Amino acid sequence: MKALAYNLRGFGREGRRTQLRDYMRSNRLDILGLQETIRQDFTAAELRSLECGGQFAWNWLPANGHSGGLLLGFRDETFEVGEWRKGVFFISTKILQRNINMIWCFMLVYGPADHGRTEEFLGELEQAVADCQVPLVIAGDFNLIRSAGDKSTDNIDWPRVRRFNDSIAAMALREINRAGARYTWTNRQLNPIRCVLDRVFVSTAWEARFPICSVTAVTRIGSDHNPLLLDNGEATRCPPPRFFFQTWWFSVHGFGELVSAKLNHFLLDLGPHRDCIDLWQCVARNLRQFLKGWGANLGKEKRLFKENLLT
Missing domain, CATH: 3.60.10.10 (Endonuclease/exonuclease/phosphatase)
Structure with missing residues (x-):
């Protein structure tokens, strides 16, 4: 509180x-x-x-x-x-x-x-x-x-x-x-x-x-x-940050090819023995985790680029 x-x-x-x-x-x-x-x-x-x-x-x-x-x-x-x-x-x-x-x-x-x-x-x-x-x-x-x-x-x-x-x-x-x-x-x-x-x-x-x-x-x-x-010293429970897909990522050069390569990589790692629902859930989770880190790094690069322009 x-x-x-x-x-x-x-x-x-x-x-x-x-x-x-x-x-x-x-x-x-x-x-x-x-x-x-x-x-x-x-x-x-x-x-x-x-x-x-x-x-x-x-x-x-x-x-x-x-x-x-x-x-x-x-x-x-x-x-x-x-x-x-x-x-x-x-x-x-x-x-x-x-x-x-x-x-x-x-x-x-x-x-x-x-x-x-x-x-x-x-x-x-x-x-x-x-x-x-x-x-x-x-x-x-x-x-x-x-x-x-x-x-x-x-x-x-x-x-x-x-x-x-x-x-x-x-x-x-x-x-x-x-x-x-x-x-x-x-x-x-x-x-x-x-x-x-x-x-x-x-x-x-x-x-x-x-x-x-x-x-x-x-x-x-x-x-x-x-x-x-x-x-009051009570531990505050903070929910984990949510993932948001940014539509402007489509304008980033090579984004489509990157996602396609990642999808193929995830599918190969899972193997053919998984059913459709299991494949969808695993691929979606892995892709979301990848894009979360990729988007954070991309945002950092944009901030650094702006700072360099200003200086």
Whole structure:
């Protein structure tokens, strides 16, 4: 199971959905959580455009004017989604993970940039965690730091840091150590300020079930935040790559003669004692295996030829 939490700074920005589809496809995500969508609503077509390899169950928290907004989706093949819960700063639901028959909760949060509302944010979070009686994952942009190492400058509000850490301790949560980027946010100025604002927390019960879970900060593109990729450590079964016959192979010089020679070679190797069905299956399997390797080498040659032309 893989989940992506990403503050994308606007769902409607150019290239955002293409970028999200690339994340979905390359990681085969089971959970997608977006913060700061800056959208009040989503059309069915927009949501379907994000679904790569299966349908998702979606819900969202509308933006407040031109800021905020959360979108959360779960792959139907992996999860059965229960009742949704929404707060001012979070959206969550209990889910049944089908392959292990386990019920747990995923909560997506977006902490206020206005630190005058930090107490309200942490209070709501503590209450939501207290009400949750199943293993829990909390991910998102908290807009808070936990230590001096979480910020590239010395301008730190230590009472707010202590309040955040006290809240985490009161909720009995543990942050999953992050691999990749040292900071998850930058203001992208000439002399930039960098902070760790995006995090993934889990309850002890969830971590006990998935002890080799990991979090990776994905390369930041477009947004000023790094997406966080949570992997629960379960082995992902990847189907073997399928063979596709390319019609343009007919235009390759000598292709017909090559296939004819291979067919004769396979028939001679099998011998005359095979029946028609057996011959067909064996020849088709051997020819498919040969063309798969031949096509891969041909594609490599074309790529090298293009690279030589460009250089």
